[in-house]
Amino acid sequence: MKNFALVYRRFSRLVLMLSLLLLQSCGGGSEKSEPAAVSLAEGASATVGVKNFRQLEGSLRAVLGVSLATEETRGILKRLPIDGKADKVSSSSLLATVQLVGAYCEQFIAVELRQKSNARRVHAKVDFFSPASKFSPAARESVVENYARVFWQRMPTEAEKSELLTLMADIESQSEQPKKKLWEMLIGVCTAAGSSVEFIRI
């Protein structure tokens, strides 16, 4: 949680802006072109909302496979949406969402770091003990695609991939601590993917 707090203070604006950009591209990503076998009535209208505080934390636990102690999250949960109505979304609740997702991302990455590379779900191509300069483009793309699968259950669009890769590059260039650069890049991209509308909507 401490490492995330540092990243959050420095990069929260970047992460939040990226989350907003990802708003515009939500719903994309599917490359399928064959016609759907099932179609809903023309008059049906999709009803959407946002995950409430229980669903958001439950979803993070489900997709990342980690949990945080109640004491760590209690203060954040109070600022999350109580119900799932989309018109109740506020900048305060979005920032709380970024904070909660970031805390879970930090825990998740710490778990992956301790695993062998072939057992990791997202960071199989990441060498945690090499500097960020050795973090190859292929490995970065792999991380982005894996986070999209984890949080969105699909591959990212080219636009989404580009935005997340740009975020990593921006964090890399702005980070003031060479030894923590890689860690901050990974937390940043995880948090951005998990704070996006694609994940928080329901």
Added chain:
Amino acid sequence: MKLTSIVIALFLSAFSAGASAREPEEVAGRLFLKLTGTPLSLGDSRRQGMIDLVKAGKLEEAARIATADPAFFNLTIRHWGAPLTNRAESPAIGLNDATAMIIGLARDQKDFREILTGNFTYGSPEVALSPYNDQHYAQISDLNLAKVLTRVEPQNADLDEAAGILTSRAWGEAHLQAGTNRRAIEFTFRQFLCNPLQNMRDGTIPDTRVHRDVDRSPGGNSQTYLTTCRTCHAGMDALVGAYAYYRFDNTGPFGAGVLQASKVQRKYNQNGDVYPEGYVTTDDSWINLFTENQNKQLQWRGPLSGKGIKEFGRMIADSGAFSKCMVKRTYSQICHRDLETTESAVLDGLANRFEQSGYKLRELFEQVAVHPTCL
């Protein structure tokens, strides 16, 4: 402020498009997400089964897979039930006996009318359970409630008569502390009929059961009583006798909980000098006088008078308004909007199916989630 406006505008605009034909994969994913509150992961073994059922047009069967997931009970049902158990009607409260009852009834596919009539509670057999404190529920709050909750009978060995949530510790703490127990009646209407007391006002009801503590000339103006006070009290006071023997006590030797006496609680006949000619409660009899004019739409069925809290709970649970209220609450949570007044056919249809299913709450959630106006 500008950032907030941008956020909300972008957020809402992202969802403004209506649905067109959707991939079965997307439908299955949305169904699972709506019912459990969590995503259906790509590697989930249930994913293909749900997709195949959606392709075959068997949406309710696909929904059944989702409602078998523990998250449906631990997140969705818990969030749905919690507002029914506290005065603030907030879902953001700790686990209590009443919420546990709701989760248990849904998981065990019991007739949900038991929530107002049954002599039971739910808890974990691994932790000591007492009706006089919430320590048990605080300890099990973060566990897999769908797995650990076990039905316990009777609800409270110290009560001669229990009526589901109406005699639960949470309900008692919210509505039977001090006061006159009238709040318990008000919130029964509000939470289980979705009908606030002010909507039930009726100036034609005889005021023979209005208690002595109600001033018949408040501020020296009897018209205020006739046109305002009486329109609620005439009906409410005639019903509050159902709780005559109950109170919530937080000073007892066992802790804080619902206590039942063998005689009328003192609070019922307090302030008798306000209007000495008023009604004196002598037993737990009650009469439902909210039956005419706009209150006909509550669709009362069965006896409209009785004795005690269990018979009162039965009257509420058997009403058409109860079924519709459960539909409204479920629809609001799953579909993220309230049913419009123009959608009465949707409401009636879902309420009828709920009753025909034997008042199974889990099936109600499934039917709502797959409804064309929701999915």
